[in-house]
Amino acid sequence: MKRLIFILSCTFFSTMAVSNAEQIEQQRELFVQAERQIGSAPLRQVEAWLEELKDYPLQPYLQQRYLQRRLNAHTDIESFLQQHKGSPLDWPLRRPFLQSLAKAKQSERFLMNFPGSSDAELNCTALEQRLLVSPVDKQQVWQEVQALWTVGKSQPKDCDDLFKQWRQVNPLQADTVLRRIQLSAEGGDASLIRYLKTLLPTNQQYLADMWLQVRKDPSVMTKGRFFAGKHVVERDILAYGLKRLIWRSPDQALKMWQRFVNDPYFTAAQRVDVQRQFAIALASKGDSRADEWMAQLPPELLDSSLAQWQVGHALRELNWPKVQKVIEQFPADLAADINWRYWLARAFEEQGQQAKADPIFRELALRRHFYGFMSAAKLGLPPSLAHNPVMVSAEELLLVQQHPAVQRAIEWLALGRMTEARREWNFLQRSVTESQKLAAAKLAGQMEWHERAIFTLADAGYWDDVELRFPLAYKDEIQRSAKGAKVDSGWAMAIARRESSFMADANSPVGARGLMQIMPATANDIAKKRVPIAQLYNPTTNIDYGTDYLNYLMKRNDGNLIMATAAYNAGYSRVRQWIPTDHALPVDVWVETIPYRETREYVKAVMAYYQIYNIRLNEPIDVFQPLVAMQIGAKSK
DSSP, rough: HHHHHHHHHHHHTTOOOHHHHHHHHHHHHHHHHHHHHHTTTHHHHHHHHHHHTTTTTTTHHHHHHHHHTTTTTEEEEEHHHHTTTTSSTTTHHHHHHHHHHHHOOOOOHHHOHHHHHHSSHHHHHHHHHHHHHHHGGGGHHHHHHHHHSSSSSSSOOOGGGHHHHHHSSSOHHHHHHHHHHHHHTTTGGGHHHHHHTTTTOOHHHHHHHHHHHHHGGGGGSSSSOOOSOTTTHHHHHHHHHHHHHHHHOHHHHHHHHHHHHOOTTTTTTHHHHHHHHHHHHHHTTOTTEEEEEEHHHHHHGGOOHHHHHHHHHHHHHOOHHHHHHHHHHHHHHHSHHHHHHHHHHHHHTTOHHHHHHHHHHHTTTTSSHHHHHHHHHHHHHOOOOOOOOOOOHHHHHHHTTTTTTHHHHHHHHTTTOHHHHHHHHHHHHHHHHHHHHHHHOOOOHHHHHHHHHHHHHHHHHHOOHHHHHHHOTTTHHHHHHHHHTTTTTHHHHHHHHHHHTOOOOOOOOTTTBTTTTBBBHHHHHTTSSSOGGGGSSSHHHHHHHHHHHHHHHHHTTTOHHHHHHHHHOOHHHHHTSSSSSSSSSEEEHHTOOOOOOOOHHHHHHHHHHHHHHHHTTOOOOOTTTGTTEEEEETTTT
8 A cells, every 4th residue: 555655645746845745744744634524523624624624635525514414505516516517426415405405395406417327215305305396297207206116125214105195096906916916025035924924815915925935935836736727926935936946956947847837827938948047057057958948039138147157068078069059059249259159169070170260260260368368378389478568658648637626536546545545446437537537547558556556457448458457466466475385376366367457455245355255264274374364454464364275176176277277256165066077078078167257267377367467477387288288177287
């Protein structure tokens, strides 16, 4: 962080006198003091701070807090919100302002300042205000209220009065309740179903019980006369249950299918939906019956996901004529994907048709991709980075640097406030042109704010500036730790790039922390003691644990780089389950048939990044050359 602040200061102050640098440092100190005290300081004192800091980039944050204390200053607030619309300064003021207007029953002003929101509570309030302002609009409002109610989760209590009004005017229909039960079962909050059951007519309450039972254990459908045939919704429950049961017990699911496939209440759309899930589930399990189910699917259902399972199923069987046939039947746009171009070439190669395979391999060898690097290795060609740097003029760079969001982001960074800085940068990305995004990415790279450079380029859809997308961030720390752990630094850098994009404070939903996304339990195992979570946000410490863990995974996987990489993402035990016990698979086939999409794409990305970083670090090792002959399985070599 200190290094980043130094770079920011150099960037920001390169054309400024030392006195100006001293002035802004004083402003920072005053801002921090004012921010700490602004909630309780006399308004006159706040106004004095605002005047003293009027030229400081973060002054609007103090103004926002000032206006939060003066919610009756409607004109001032509306002017501020208009000036900062959509920025991080907007919503923290707009929300309490709207709540204040609603409480004061200033409905027209509320609606004038309400831009729409994903906040259910505010949407309910907005609908209440519309009822007050325009009674003739009531029917449209009631339709929107019904849509707000018909979701698979509980809505805020502040919506209860609105829902009560709606139900008084529009008696609740059983179909609406059943739809909400379905949404709750299929991916929402299933605990809501017991309450919703009470809203159904007595003779339909059994349907809520059926949803709950099938959600808990879909095999319950196979016992006795589970489906009474009293209501068409039973077929929704059947389709839902079949899609769950096929993953747990294919034989039971297929038997149930035979019982109901010709049921007149089982709609064509439901059948196709179940068939697709059956095809994917059976293919993922390597079940020979998958081909039959794949063949039954309408061609219009073919998408990248289904294509993956079709090709993967044929690859798992090492049935190369089938691989070729499947891909050649893809529509042109799908067949052009680099994955399927590569596997078509591999199918030709395995069938002895090298003259057809080599031109495709040569075409792909120019691509910076897992299969591009594999193709180059097969042909004995050097890997291609296809580097095409972003071209930005000094004028464009200066224009973006002067953007208020950039100025605010720079100041938040100087104060060590990463979350606030990222919010400003995200707002910048939403508010500038595509060419300005490229300038912003270039600026972030110059600031060594690598994560923002990476994400901004991705947002702009520009993939070919290798130096910006694959920076040598934390190079010295990674090389030192990798050497100590006896793993390649290019591999460690590739892992860090994939895991966090070099965000030292990254925190995943499952609790992985820091640059290399170390789980606290993993750190404890490596250290053989309890490691404070805060230490995992220290880049040097995190890299030490990450490289030690890579060393451990290499040893556990007999030095196999591909398996160790997969294990870093999915865990050692799970990866062992994917290793064939009675045969061996070429390594590219094994990677393409990893059952988990996340791990499959992770391995491809890390290996490609490893190749890129080896080139950037001037390492002579071609990562992909050993992969050409590598096999994984009972006879791995």
